[in-house]
Amino acid sequence: MLEYSRKAINFYEGYPQVWSRLPVITKNEVINQWSSFVTGHKAMFKFFYSFGYTGGTTGKPMKLVQSKLRFLRELGAMYGYWWSLGWRGECRAVIRNASLPDKQVKMHKFKGVIVFDGFKRENEYLEFIWSEIERLNVKWIHAYPSSAYSLFKYARDYKIDFAIRGVFMGSEGIHDYQKVLFNSLKLNWGTWYGHSEKLIFATKCPVSDVFHLDDYYGYTEVLGLGGEVEVGCQGSLVGSNSHNKGFSLIRYDTNDRAIYLGDRCPSCGEKSRAIRDIIGRWDNNLIALNNGSTISTTALNSHDPYFSEIHEGLQYRQTEPGSLKIYIIKSKDWNEVIFQEYQLFLEGVMSGKCEFQVEFIDKLIFGENGKFNLLLKY
Numbered sequence: 435m436l437e438y439s440r441k442a443i444n445f446y447e448g449y450p451q452v453w454s455r456l457p458v459i460t461k462n463e464v465i466n467q468w469s470s471f472v473t474g475h476k477a478m479f480k481f482f483y484s485f486g487y488t489g490g491t492t493g494k495p496m497k498l499v500q501s502k503l504r505f506l507r508e509l510g511a512m513y514g515y516w517w518s519l520g521w522r523g524e525c526r527a528v529i530r531n532a533s534l535p536d537k538q539v540k541m542h543k544f545k546g547v548i549v550f551d552g553f554k555r556e557n558e559y560l561e562f563i564w565s566e567i568e569r570l571n572v573k574w575i576h577a578y579p580s581s582a583y584s585l586f587k588y589a590r591d592y593k594i595d596f597a598i599r600g601v602f603m604g605s606e607g608i609h610d611y612q613k614v615l616f617n618s619l620k621l622n623w624g625t626w627y628g629h630s631e632k633l634i635f636a637t638k639c640p641v642s643d644v645f646h647l648d649d650y651y652g653y654t655e656v657l658g659l660g661g662e663v664e665v666g667c668q669g670s671l672v673g674s675n676s677h678n679k680g681f682s683l684i685r686y687d688t689n690d691r692a693i694y695l696g697d698r699c700p701s702c703g704e705k706s707r708a709i710r711d712i713i714g715r716w717d718n719n720l721i722a723l724n725n726g727s728t729i730s731t732t733a734l735n736s737h738d739p740y741f742s743e744i745h746e747g748l749q750y751r752q753t754e755p756g757s758l759k760i761y762i763i764k765s766k767d768w769n770e771v772i773f774q775e776y777q778l779f780l781e782g783v784m785s786g787k788c789e790f791q792v793e794f795i796d797k798l799i800f801g802e803n804g805k806f807n808l809l810l811k812y
């Protein structure tokens with residue numbers, strides 16, 4: 435693809451064929467020189483390619499050129515992963531970003547999906563989803579983690595006897611209290627990392643929180659300031675196109691970060707390059723302290739396993755540096771002693787650089803696109 439790009443993509447013309455000498459490019463650089471990343475081979479362009487945009491969750495959206503046949507690779511990677519979880523092409527319920535009137539559902543017979551509204555989370559609607567799932571004998575669910583959590587929390591609280599075999603969850607990070615619920619219901623669940631520029635795809639290891647990088651999908655580097663980071667260190671996830679001849683991004687900095695674990699998964703031993711602790715743009719996750727520095731919300735994760743048991747929802751809100759609101763939904767196992775320990779832990783992490791106030795709530799706050807943001811900034 436590098437060889438192709440040097441010939442057909444203006445930006446790469448004149449660059450040597452030495453990987454390490456190619457510049458790492460950022461989204462802003464691509465936006466500013468957008469046309470120099472598009473193929474110079476214009477013949478049949480409209481026939482082979484279409485346009486799309488990156489999500490606007492952070493800053494400016496970027497225009498993308500996508501192959502009209504991209505679904506072969508996209509679905510190949512995704513379906514391959516779902517297959518490894520036991521899915522064999524059966525019908526699945528999708529609860530993501532569709533907004534539908536009343537209790538209507540959308541059926542796509544060809545794709546084998548039944549789409550529910552991803553914005554309605556009230557009990558009456560959750561009950562409706564469960565009755566449809568049973569009526570249509572659906573065994574698999576594809577949802578945002580927050581939607582899946584609402585649905586299965588309802589099933590647990592109202593003792594719904596379900597026959598779901600597995601849940602596929604993307605687009606948001608999965609929080610510990612959510613994992614506690616999914617595991618307690620013995621759900622076979624999977625999650626992956628991807629992004630709209632479609633250069634990196636990584637899937638959760640079956641036995642741990644490690645992610646395996648799919649080097650066939652695209653090539654991923656984990657880079658620090660001086661190049662590839664050492665095993666155990668955190669760096670930027672930098673992806674390279676391996677298949678899009680219309681719009682070639684090589685060494686593109688996704689602005690997401692992760693810890694590099696080397697070329698074999700340390701948990702299951704699979705011979706696949708591996709990363710963990712991905713900090714995605716969806717996390718929007720830096721808390722501003724009163725001394726001008728920031729800490730990630732990951733730093734506020736309590737390592738006390740019992741803390742995950744005593745709450746069923748957690749969200750932060752920051753409207754000014756040095757002050758943070760922490761919203762918590764108590765679970766039925768709420769325990770004051772563990773909560774006090776959690777507060778001591780937070781005081782230690784913040785060490786006087788950020789005041790925090792805990793508020794107990796009944797419902798999490800969702801964005802207009804139906805997605806959950808751990809840290810609200812309004």
Ligand SMILES: [Zn+2]
Pocket residue numbers: 639640641644646699700701702703704
């Ligand atoms: Zn593994």
